[in-house]
Amino acid sequence: MRTIAIGQLGLGNVGAGTVALLRDNRAAIESRLHAKVVVRKILVRDRERTRDVTVNPSLLTTRADDILGDPEIDVVVELIGGIEPARTYILQALTAGKHVVTANKALLAEHGAEIFALAAARGLSVYFEGSVAGGIPIIRSLREGLASDRIEAITGIVNGTSNYILDAMTRTGATYADALKDAQAAGFAEADPTLDVGGGDAAHKLALLALVSFGVRVDPAEIVTEGITGISPLDIETAAELGYVVKSLAIARRTEAGLCLRVHPTLVPRTHVLAGVEGSYNACLVQSRALGRSLYYGRGAGMLPTGVAVVSDIIEVCRNIAAGTSSPPVPDAGIVEGTPLPLDNLVSENYLCLHVPNQPGMLGKCAACLGKHGVSIKRMIQNAPLGRHPVPMVIFTEPVEEHKIAAAIREMTTFEILGGMPIGRIRVLDLGDTP
Amino acid sequence: MRTIAIGQLGLGNVGAGTVALLRDNRAAIESRLHAKVVVRKILVRDRERTRDVTVNPSLLTTRADDILGDPEIDVVVELIGGIEPARTYILQALTAGKHVVTANKALLAEHGAEIFALAAARGLSVYFEGSVAGGIPIIRSLREGLASDRIEAITGIVNGTSNYILDAMTRTGATYADALKDAQAAGFAEADPTLDVGGGDAAHKLALLALVSFGVRVDPAEIVTEGITGISPLDIETAAELGYVVKSLAIARRTEAGLCLRVHPTLVPRTHVLAGVEGSYNACLVQSRALGRSLYYGRGAGMLPTGVAVVSDIIEVCRNIAAGTSSPPVPDAGIVEGTPLPLDNLVSENYLCLHVPNQPGMLGKCAACLGKHGVSIKRMIQNAPLGRHPVPMVIFTEPVEEHKIAAAIREMTTFEILGGMPIGRIRVLDLGDTP
Incomplete structure (x- = not known):
């Protein structure tokens, strides 16, 4: 039986899950692949540290070259995260003829073009199921399950x-601040x-x-991105x-004018x-031409969920190796x-929340500006509560182009009477347009 | 570029969708497989019939042997449904060394053992994504996405x-009868x-x-199955x-005692x-050891959704052919x-609905029996409405073993005072136990 050797970069949370799942499922994996999958070396920063998984100490190394320079290693599994040195290691692995499995979304989003181009030139695979929505097989479903379909839009809750x-x-x-503190205490939010x-x-x-669904690579920095830090209990209650x-x-949609991508409350x-x-x-809600709506839902992070995704990629790459083929993870037709698109012409209903002095004429002034x-x-x-000052005023708008509502908000922000209080604004999901 | 030839059995609803999707996605499929996929022959009953898709008449044949006996055909796509002649055709195709793609759940559920054994003996693939939940890639997700996970339970809404x-x-x-009529008029229910x-x-x-998740083949006739025909508006309203x-x-669960399978309201x-x-x-809600809960949701039937699933299987089989491998669709470790399990010891809360005469002592009599x-x-x-007779009495039970509640219902059914009115009974989803 052929042996396929893995070199793993990193033995943190997901790394430990990957090692454990590979070990626990050894027999099933061998019987599926008709090949043995062996972890040959694991790059760590500190060989002495206590870990979440028991590993033969002789597998651990602090020198990346013990993996990248080992001709016996067929597949490099990158689980150290961050841009550098992960980028350099992956490029070195591909240059040395090794297939790559990674869960590193930041790296692929920013340097995917370079990495995929090198992999294609070398006839190697780069798989990354673990990089989006943890253990949910969304990449696989988009790439293979819907291979003959045309994806029109994806609407996702992708940040746990x-x-x-x-x-x-x-x-x-x-409040946001209290909920964040609780999330940090419960391990669902980072210190930063x-x-x-x-x-x-x-x-x-x-x-x-977007890369997997549309074959289009965009710079994530160009995606209009609004966080949740400004959401107030009043917004949620109203x-x-x-x-x-x-x-x-996170919404991606093909339109006649181009690709519309945005992240916002x-x-x-x-x-x-x-x-x-x-x-x-x-969860990812997919709208495609033939299938219509489909939804993929599950744990988006964590040692074992992400480990399941990484191992499913390892099995896929090893299956390619055993068959002597490579199957590209992104559309072969070429990535463009x-x-x-700028959002200027995006049409949404909007929720607005202004804090206004409890005095006559305020509504008229705001309504006139809109x-x-x-x-x-x-x-x-x-609903002006007794003694509350300023008073929250909530407005829902009819569907309107982004540039119009933005101009109105800009002008209202200059109203002296608002005393510099920020104007809350949340777009309403468009059910006609969004899946 | 290599050409892979398909012979298709059937050109109904799903057959037409499959032909259309293969044609519309020809370039993408070729670039993915580095091979051409060509439909060489299509078995139909009537060559003259008008169809939902335009097909070159020279492709149509009324003789199955034109496909099963054609040595140029690599893959047989069975879309005629039903047990016979589909079973015979599939066995003939495998005997002739052809891979098989089918959306025929009834056939696989009843004769899967015979078909998978022959395929395994010949080193051929049988794929069947379209047979469960239409276009939702649930088989692929269970088989590949969760390859290193252990599936504990599946709770599905699998009949549209x-x-x-x-x-x-x-x-x-x-009422059930009126809703059925509307469903038939809208094309969501068959005449029978x-x-x-x-x-x-x-x-x-x-x-x-269960076959894909647990590697266990069961006779569907042995699954406890209750339909929806007895559900009343009163049940739904209460x-x-x-x-x-x-x-x-439809619920499948591993338990220490064995496999628990059931279909019921x-x-x-x-x-x-x-x-x-x-x-x-x-929708299929999956509970697995590493990933926890995951959900797969979408259109369960229809020409294009099921066609997407069939084409995803065709691409997978062709990928195997191009690579010279076969990848078994069910766990290789062998199907047992x-x-x-009999449901006797299943513990559920229950909803009961009795129709009782509006007279003293009824509740006591039923409660005593329970x-x-x-x-x-x-x-x-x-809530005894004025003048209504008999009066509906609804009881929710605490969690109780199936054999106890069944015995109680059996005894209550004999109460002369109920006048032979059926006792409605619906199990409550167990959130502790079911994913």
Whole structure:
């Protein structure tokens, strides 16, 4: 029986899960592949550290070259994360003729073009199921399950931290700051949560989903990205009163004018399938021409969920090796570079929340400003509580182009009477347009 | 570039979708496989019939042997459905060294052992993504995405007709008979809906899911199967008042005692992820050891959704052919024959609905009978409307073994005072036990 040798870079959380799953499923994997899969070396920073998995110490090395320079190693599994040295290691592995499995969304989103081009030139595979939505086989489903379909749009809850915080705020009425603290204590948010709550992590994943679905590579920095840090308990409560839940969505859509990509908090009707995605779960709702709507839901992170995804990729790569083929993870027709559309002409309904002095004429002033910019008001809610000052005024707009509502908000922000209080604004999920 | 030749059996709904998708995606498929995929012959009953897809008439044949006996044909795609002649054709195709793609759940559920054994002996593939939940890539996800995971349970809404009818009854208050008529008019139920509404179709699919997930082949006739024909508007209304939705679920679970398989109407809490599966949609909720809960949701039937699944299988088989390998669709470790556990010791909460004369002592008589059999009452609801006779009495039980509640129902059914009115009974989804 042929032996396929793996070199693993990193033995943190996901690395330990991967080693454990490969070991626990050795017999099933061998019988599927008619080949043995052996972890030959694991790169670690510190050989003495206590770990979540028992590993033969002789497998551990602190020198990357023990893996990248070992001609016996067929597959490099990169689980150290971050841009460097992960990028250099992956390029070295491909140059040395090794296939690559990675769960590194940031690296692929930013340097995917370079990595995929080198892999294609060498006839090697780069697989990355673990990089988006953890253990949910979304990449595989898009790439293979829907191979003969045309993906029109993806609407995803792809950042577990943001969903956990918004879900906690919805259930308990907590402020963002308190919900974040709880999420950190529960292990669902990092000490520095910026990348998660700011939407950057979701933008990375959205760029990868667009790559797999549309064959278009975009720079994640060009994706319009709004985080959840400005969402207030009042926003959540008002949304709930009107039958909505606030979710942070990553949305990719083909339009006639080009690719529309965005990450932002969104009001989702409570009956919508994405409204029920609770806690740190992830979900991707796919709209495709033949299949219509399909949804993939599960744990988006964690040692074992992401490990399951990494091992499914290892099995796939080893299957290619055993068969002497390579199967590219992204559309073969070639990846084109793309720029997301500016949002100027995106049409949405909007939720606006202004804090206004409790005095006559305020509504008229705001309504006039909205009207001047072509924004129609669908609904206005102002319940002035006794003694509260300033008073929150909530406005729902009719569907309107982004540039109009943005101009109106810009002008209202200059109203002296608002005293510099920020104007809250959340787009409403468009059910006609979004899957 | 190598050409792989397909022979297709059947050109109905799904057959037309398959031909159309293969044609519309020819370039993408070629670039993925580095091979051409050509439909060489299509078996039809009537060459002259008008069809949903334009096909070169020279491709059509009424003789199966033009496909099964053609040495140039590599893959046979069976889309005629039913047991015979589909079974004979598939066995002939495998004997002739051809790989098989099929969407025929009834055939695989009943004769899968014979078909998979022959395929394994010949080193050929049999793929069947289209046979369960239409275009949702559930078989692929279970087989490949979760390859290193251990599936513990699957809870599925796998019959679109039943879900469509129950959803309509829930939304409109219609009776079963009226909702069925509407479903037939809308094309979501067959003229003879027995296999769908009786649960037989779901049992076939459940047997296939168990085969893929657990490597156990069971006779679908041995799966305890209850249909939806006895569900009344009163059941649905009472369930709704208490926060439940009635769904027809197919449930497979590993237990220490063996495999528990069942298809029956179930009360699902309104906040549960399966409660939101509307209309004719399908969903499979999977519980696995490493990944935890994951859900796969989409259109369970239809020309294009099922066509997408069939074409994804064709691409997979062609990829194997191009690589000179075969990848078995079911666990290689070998399929074992299994018998589902009897449900006697299954513990569920239950909803009971009795129609009793509006006279003193009725509740006491029923409660005493339940108590005698060890069934505790959690909640009792009786709103006797003026002049209504008999009066519906709804009882929710505490969790209790199946054999106890069954014995109690058997005894109550003999009460002369119930005048032979059937006793409605729906199990409640066990959230501790079911994913």
